[in-house]
Amino acid sequence: MADRMERTDQPMENNVVVAGIGCSGNLVHLLEGSQPYGFHGIHGRSLPISMGVKMAQPELNVIVVAGDGDFLSIGGEHIAPQAGRNLNITAVVMDNGVYGLTKGQSSPTTELGRTTSSTPFGKIEDALNPLELYLTLGVSFIASGFSSQPRVLGRLISEGMDHQGFAVVHVQSPCTTYNDTYEIIKGNPKKGIEGTMWTIMPDHDPSDRALAYARIQEGGLPIGVIYKDTRRPSLDQRLHEIQEKVPARTTQDIINSFQF
């Protein structure tokens, strides 16, 4: 992400990283070297905060960093509106399937039956499929990545940032303390574990919604761009179109319209 920020000819201060609360939120403080602006807000509200920043200054490059609890549980209500607006930001969602900061409670992506500190007899809710959710809600760019493949992940985030519209890069980012799924994802030939990750082949057409759905249904952890809709204008582009059409009035004009 930092790499992509540095790659453009824009100065670093044109980047704003908006974070929620949770382990992911600390990312805003961890960036090294030349600093972007940061907004470490409140739990679950990184998307609407980023909307405020982006629509205040559409030329800024706005990135949201959030966790599965922050983005999908308490903040879940904010995904659909941004998808409908096609807000021109990139959200990097770090999914570890657990509430790590509060020491290991279950999250929406924790699997059914799993024992955590808040589900001592096993989780009695089904796990959410985030990729399916994003596709259903109309997120216009959906990618899936893995934290132990930083180079691939960097490319996915960079592509998300290039996308004009609402981009979600969903990253499996296991919590080594409370939900270590590295082995399950990567596999371990010595133990006979196959691993759940697989790479989306170049012949996949991400502009095809039905194909995107099919890829998600294949299960496991797909790596790559699943869906990409470049036809929908982003919210700032739509606003710009209205501003071209509707004549602006001065405050004095508006006051005068109340004379009688």
Add this chain to the structure above:
Amino acid sequence: MRKQNLVVRFAGEGGQGVVTAAEMLARAAASVGYHVQTFSTFPSQIMGGPTWTQTRISTVPVHSAGDELDVLVALNREAYITHRDEVRHGGIVLHDSSFEAHSDSGDIGVPFDELAKRAGEARSANMVIIGALAHLVNMPLEYFENFVRQRFKGRDAIIDSNVAALSLGKEHAASSEIQIGELDNPIKPSNEQIMVKGNEALALGALAAGLNFYIGYPISPATTILVFMEHNLVGPGKFAHQVSSEIEAISGILGAGFAGKKAMTATAGPGFSLMSEGLGLGWMAEIPCVVVDVQRGGPATGLPTKTEQSDLLACMHPAHGDVAMPVIAPGSVEECFYGAVMAFNWAERYQGPVILMSEMSMADRAQNIPKPDLSQVKVEDRQVYRGGNGYLRYDGFELSPMPIPGSPGAYVANGSEHDAMGDTTHLASRHIQMTQRRFSKLKLLENEAYEREKASEPIAVMTWGGSKGPSWEAYKTLIEEGEPLAWYYTMFLHPLPVALVEELRKKELVIVPELNYQGQFSSVLRSLGIRAESITQYTGLPFKVGSLVENIRLKAGAMREGMVKA
């Protein structure tokens, strides 16, 4: 002696044009130089249900909707029965002739719809009513005819039928030979006037202050501000948008305030409750923004279309933790304009959220006010950091210039306790320093103006918000009767002007009329060492002047008796 005042209430079913008739009467009267004010109350539904609107017309500026009715216009029997007791002695009932009505001083049945049809426009029943009213107070019909010609300019057929409706209404009423006395000629105000509702005045004030980012969520009685902004906040660098909840609204304006905008949202009680955590974030991260709370009756869904002043304590302390939010509460439609300007000036000056409190009775009431002169509006902008990188945004114990994204000086706006750069720290020394810093900034706001009359009297009246109008009229009445009373008033409720607090501390008693059960403002005053007692009312309606006169006299009398005995 000719009448100086006329109070007319239009009552009927929602959708019968009750509000339109009242506003037309007000506009027509204002256009010839009368001072006018309307007040309405309606059920929380799209159409139907009992509704009423009151119009007061006066030769002098008006501060309240008027206690007693000179004329009750009853469009159905239910409306007549509900409202007949509020007709003053000598007042008249003008009613639809489909039912019987009686009044001591006179009642006139008018076939409103039939006359409207005869005039050639079934929707001109409003004009039939106004024509009949014109007869009752002997007002020249030309006032209204000119108004109709202006309003429907270019649509001759509509003008003709409306003018005909006016005449038919007047003729019909004249045949009864009932009149209630002639309204005195208007004294045209010397300065230009505009006719606005409280929410419109507030929205205009926000624009005048430089608002360029508005988002909101529909909620009575604040929705009209959102609608106004969607229509008027258009142009380069401006943004108005309806979002999916009040949580989105507060979060969004914080993002915009952080990115350098003058941002606002408006809501009412339930939405304000949802903004609680976001307001704490704005206080913590020091982000300028304005949140409007147009109060209605609460708690929970409460009384969505009624008026109350019961959010004061919530507005001063909207969030968990050590937070004391600046609060401005305008007391009239005109003050809604200047209160909004000051709310932005405060937000920019101290770098944080400001709560602008209004209430249903002001939000929806139309009134003539002097046209604001933009050249006289003083607009303040935040101190912006213009140096290079490596800036310590949160250094020190006091306000510091704010960097804006897109320019050097990157920092982290943080809702967690933070160091000078904005990075999270839980060090005690840092929390002490930052807490003191956040409270020290309130000192920048405590020297605003306040009103005072007869300041040497030991017993004072000091109301707040929309109760100002009726309280002021009650105060004037009591002064004329020889009651020795001081008057104090300010829209700057938190922090209160320090000089005002000093004065009030010397009073034997400060009487506080306010529309809530707990006596919220007087409890705030008592916490400041002021001997304050409330006169409360929680009916969903504004104070009546008569009841305030009586209650203030009682409280002041009891106090004086005690003072003599002691």
